[in-house]
Amino acid sequence: MTLTKTALAPEVAAIMGRLGVSADRYTGGTLAVTSPVNGEKIADAAQISSGDASDVIAKSHQAFLAWRLVPAPKRGELIRLFGEELRAHKADLGRLVSIEVGKITSEGLGEVQEMIDICDFAVGLSRQLYGLTIATERADHRMMETWHPLGVVGIISAFNFPVAVWAWNAALALVAGNACVWKPSEKTPLTAIAAHAIFDKALKRFVAEGGQAPAALSQLLIGGRDVGEVLVDDPKVALVSATGSTAMGRIVGPKLAARFARAILELGGNNAAIVCPTADLDLTLRGVAFAAMGTAGQRCTTLRRLFVHDSVYDQLVPRLIKAYGSVTIGNPLETGTLVGPLIDKGSFDRMQKALADAKANGGTVHGGDRVHEADAPNAYYVRPALVEMPAQCGPVEHETFAPILYVMKYSNFDDALELNNAVPQGLSSSIFTNNMREAEAFVSARGSDCGIANVNIGPSGAEIGGAFGGEKETGGGRESGSDAWKGYMRRATNTINYGASLPLAQGVKFDV
Numbered sequence: 057m058t059l060t061k062t063a064l065a066p067e068v069a070a071i072m073g074r075l076g077v078s079a080d081r082y083t084g085g086t087l088a089v090t091s092p093v094n095g096e097k098i099a100d101a102a103q104i105s106s107g108d109a110s111d112v113i114a115k116s117h118q119a120f121l122a123w124r125l126v127p128a129p130k131r132g133e134l135i136r137l138f139g140e141e142l143r144a145h146k147a148d149l150g151r152l153v154s155i156e157v158g159k160i161t162s163e164g165l166g167e168v169q170e171m172i173d174i175c176d177f178a179v180g181l182s183r184q185l186y187g188l189t190i191a192t193e194r195a196d197h198r199m200m201e202t203w204h205p206l207g208v209v210g211i212i213s214a215f216n217f218p219v220a221v222w223a224w225n226a227a228l229a230l231v232a233g234n235a236c237v238w239k240p241s242e243k244t245p246l247t248a249i250a251a252h253a254i255f256d257k258a259l260k261r262f263v264a265e266g267g268q269a270p271a272a273l274s275q276l277l278i279g280g281r282d283v284g285e286v287l288v289d290d291p292k293v294a295l296v297s298a299t300g301s302t303a304m305g306r307i308v309g310p311k312l313a314a315r316f317a318r319a320i321l322e323l324g325g326n327n328a329a330i331v332c333p334t335a336d337l338d339l340t341l342r343g344v345a346f347a348a349m350g351t352a353g354q355r356c357t358t359l360r361r362l363f364v365h366d367s368v369y370d371q372l373v374p375r376l377i378k379a380y381g382s383v384t385i386g387n388p389l390e391t392g393t394l395v396g397p398l399i400d401k402g403s404f405d406r407m408q409k410a411l412a413d414a415k416a417n418g419g420t421v422h423g424g425d426r427v428h429e430a431d432a433p434n435a436y437y438v439r440p441a442l443v444e445m446p447a448q449c450g451p452v453e454h455e456t457f458a459p460i461l462y463v464m465k466y467s468n469f470d471d472a473l474e475l476n477n478a479v480p481q482g483l484s485s486s487i488f489t490n491n492m493r494e495a496e497a498f499v500s501a502r503g504s505d506c507g508i509a510n511v512n513i514g515p516s517g518a519e520i521g522g523a524f525g526g527e528k529e530t531g532g533g534r535e536s537g538s539d540a541w542k543g544y545m546r547r548a549t550n551t552i553n554y555g556a557s558l559p560l561a562q563g564v565k566f567d568v
């Protein structure tokens with residue numbers, strides 16, 4: 057380990073320089089940014105005041121009024137250019153994600169790849185924002201639905217996917233004809249500034265090539281919760297897509313409902329997997345290890361609960377405990393590392409508290425201890441914890457945003473299914489089985505109640521082609537693929553009479 061010897065601030069400055077970001081954006085401001093890699097302060101980002109945030113939203117609304125008139129495939133051209141710019145700057149942005157959030161190199165790059173993928177998806181979508189033509193009961197009439205831009209879309213994002221979540225939302229919102237205002241996590245302003253600088257490059261190219269796009273089409277608000285609140289409260293913001301904890305959603309959701317604004321809520325998860333008697337245990341081991349330990353347990357889709365059939369428990373769980381004991385934990389910037397640091401001390405403290413609660417509830421804890429403390433006293437590296445629990449109780453029922461996997465035995469499939477669904481969150485889930493009846497039951501109406509239900513892969517991660525999101529306390533929102541774009545547009549039903557009479561629906565007579 058060379059944690060304290062790694063000076064990250066000069067590298068941040070070099071990356072920002074290559075992206076054309078002026079130093080005053082991230083030095084001399086009031087928002088201190090610390091890298092979880094070694095605890096080093098790497099920047100002081102400039103923040104916006106709540107008052108100035110309102111002005112930004114007003115400009116965004118003006119931008120919307122112009123952008124909605126640009127034909128959708130032309131809007132798609134802007135996103136095509138954005139995808140090109142992301143490809144050109146993938147290495148720098150991926151590296152910055154690793155420095156600011158502590159993701160291992162392949163995951164930092166993978167996050168940028170997700171941004172590229174959603175751009176490709178959105179470009180295709182820009183020619184497919186179509187509605188239905190619907191049979192009408194009236195002669196010489198046609199009924200159809202059309203999809204129109206919605207307005208200003210506010211995007212609030214969490215620290216753990218500091219740039220991809222913005223891109224999932226912005227790429228769709230922009231091809232849909234909206235303007236965007238983004239409030240990233242206060243823990244990750246640098247990646248936000250960098251990602252937005254890359255977008256600005258695309259916007260400049262678009263305009264240079266003759267495209268009509270207002271300068272305020274996409275804007276960035278660096279700040280804390282108070283700035284997020286401005287977005288939530290401003291009547292000019294038609295939709296807020298908010299990603300973060302359920303605690304945040306509990307405040308934001310009712311506020312949006314009170315002013316009848318649209319909401320896409322992507323909140324906490326408490327994801328489970330069921331390992332059945334016929335499971336391929338080699339495949340299961342790899343699937344569980346990545347889903348539970350990857351990203352140091354800091355994905356909304358991280359595997360947190362594992363139900364193992366008692367006939368395979370003794371074959372699988374000792375192997376898992378061994379994998380937990382030998383996984384490489386350390387500097388995420390070094391090749392070969394699989395588990396990087398937790399985001400900060402608060403996260404470490406919450407993990408230790410959950411482990412103490414688990415013990416108090418009869419759990420046997422393997423791992424969970426702090427590592428590399430001497431080398432990096434201000435960074436928080438932990439050995440992922442596997443906890444054998446006698447039952448689903450105590451901390452198992454809550455999301456602790458850290459690498460803790462609670463393992464429980466089951467003997468009856470229906471009981472396991474019930475336990476899968478018996479928590480307040482409903483994001484992701486999976487089953488490992490080669491039994492067709494179990495697999496199909498799991499994805500059926502009587503199966504998993506989550507927004508994502510997988511077979512023979514872990515619950516974590518997702519491809520952008522599918523709609524992403526979850527039920528219950530996860531918030532119910534959907535982003536990314538499938539028809540999630542409809543959430544960013546308003547639907548109008550149009551009935552057109554091309555005849556000379558005026559028949560009323562349902563045979564109603566009203567002759568004046």
Ligand code: NAD
Nearest residue numbers: 213214215240241281284285300301304322323324325356
């Ligand atoms: P967080 O809730 O602390 O913060 C998320 C964002 O919300 C930040 O930008 C924050 O400033 C803002 N915010 C907080 N309170 C607000 C308020 N009252 N009004 C407006 N904005 C407010 O979450 P975090 O610690 O950054 O992220 C981890 C959490 O996010 C976990 O619970 C994780 O499961 C969840 N998450 C969910 C998804 C998903 O798609 N379901 C994806 C990533 C993360």
